[in-house]
Amino acid sequence: MTIELANGEAQLAALAVLSQQTRELMDAVVLTDVDETEIAAVTAELVALTERLRAVRRDTALPHEFAPDGTFRHLGNAVTGACNPHALPLEVERSPEGGSRADVNFRPAHEGPPAGVHGGVSAMILDHLLGDAVAASGRGGVTGTLTIRYRQRVPYGERVVATANVTRSEGRKTWADGSIALPDGTPLVEATGLFVTPEMWMRPVEPGQQPAPVNGPPPTRGATPAQ
Numbered sequence: 089m090t091i092e093l094a095n096g097e098a099q100l101a102a103l104a105v106l107s108q109q110t111r112e113l114m115d116a117v118v119l120t121d122v123d124e125t126e127i128a129a130v131t132a133e134l135v136a137l138t139e140r141l142r143a144v145r146r147d148t149a150l151p152h153e154f155a156p157d158g159t160f161r162h163l164g165n166a167v168t169g170a171c172n173p174h175a176l177p178l179e180v181e182r183s184p185e186g187g188s189r190a191d192v193n194f195r196p197a198h199e200g201p202p203a204g205v206h207g208g209v210s211a212m213i214l215d216h217l218l219g220d221a222v223a224a225s226g227r228g229g230v231t232g233t234l235t236i237r238y239r240q241r242v243p244y245g246e247r248v249v250a251t252a253n254v255t256r257s258e259g260r261k262t263w264a265d266g267s268i269a270l271p272d273g274t275p276l277v278e279a280t281g282l283f284v285t286p287e288m289w290m291r292p293v294e295p296g297q298q299p300a301p302v303n304g305p306p307p308t309r310g311a312t313p314a315q
């Protein structure tokens with residue numbers, strides 16, 4: 089399986105625009121009140137568009153990789169990926185003092201309880217943010233456990249703030265805390281998680297090779313990952 093885009097960065101930029109338009113489509117679907125004839129007509133157009141995109145396709149989402157400018161990116165990520173319509177996408181900032189934060193603008197497509205964000209969506213955001221704080225501390229890992237306390241309904245359609253910080257580490261295990269709060273600091277959801285650096289990641293990396301993301305060699309664009 090080869091993961092390579094024919095036109096590289098230009099194709100990725102176009103894919104990011106398509107992904108954003110798809111998010112807008114999803115929101116439009118969630119909120120539309122046009123009649124059933126119009127819904128059927130739009131559906132028929134979408135079937136045709138879907139087939140056009142399927143004409144040439146990869147087997148997996150875009151991988152963890154280093155961008156041409158040397159920064160790490162994961163454009164296919166379900167939370168942050170600019171090229172994944174499922175992603176908000178979350179734009180995570182890292183503090184020089186440690187810790188990660190992100191402004192979050194949930195949308196009607198994220199609804200769980202009436203006029204509130206689905207608890208699983210909040211947990212997903214916190215999972216990622218805690219994981220980012222752990223990675224920023226230099227001990228990247230995967231989630232071992234994640235405990236969530238839902239204190240108040242999370243609204244959509246207005247800005248909330250997600251933050252996370254590492255609290256302690258022991259060998260390959262690192263703990264982090266985080267929250268989703270209103271801009272005035274009122275906590276809505278709190279999380280604590282244990283992240284484990286996979287044993288595989290502790291092995292020496294050959295020059296020019298990227299660190300393995302989870303349980304095997306990295307799926308690098310242009311490379312052939314193990315099956």
Ligand SMILES: CCCCC/C=C\C/C=C\C/C=C\C/C=C\CCCC(=O)SCCNC(=O)CCNC(=O)[C@H](O)C(C)(C)COP(=O)(O)OP(=O)(O)OC[C@H]1O[C@@H](n2cnc3c(N)ncnc32)[C@H](O)[C@@H]1OP(=O)(O)O
Binds near residue numbers: 152229282301
């Ligand atoms: C998004 C993917 C992440 C990729 C990150 C890449 C680069 C990072 C850079 C930027 C990214 C920024 C942010 C994103 C980062 C993360 C956010 C999202 C994370 C996820 O969404 S990730 C998906 C859910 N996650 C999994 O898919 C894990 C599946 N699992 C495994 O891959 C293995 O299971 C593993 C690796 C966990 C352990 O395997 P292993 O063989 O390396 O280690 P071993 O079993 O020997 O355990 C060593 C010590 O950890 C303890 N321990 C192990 N597991 C535990 C558990 N679950 N709970 C409590 N303690 C646990 C043991 O008890 C022992 O403790 P002790 O030493 O005290 O005995």
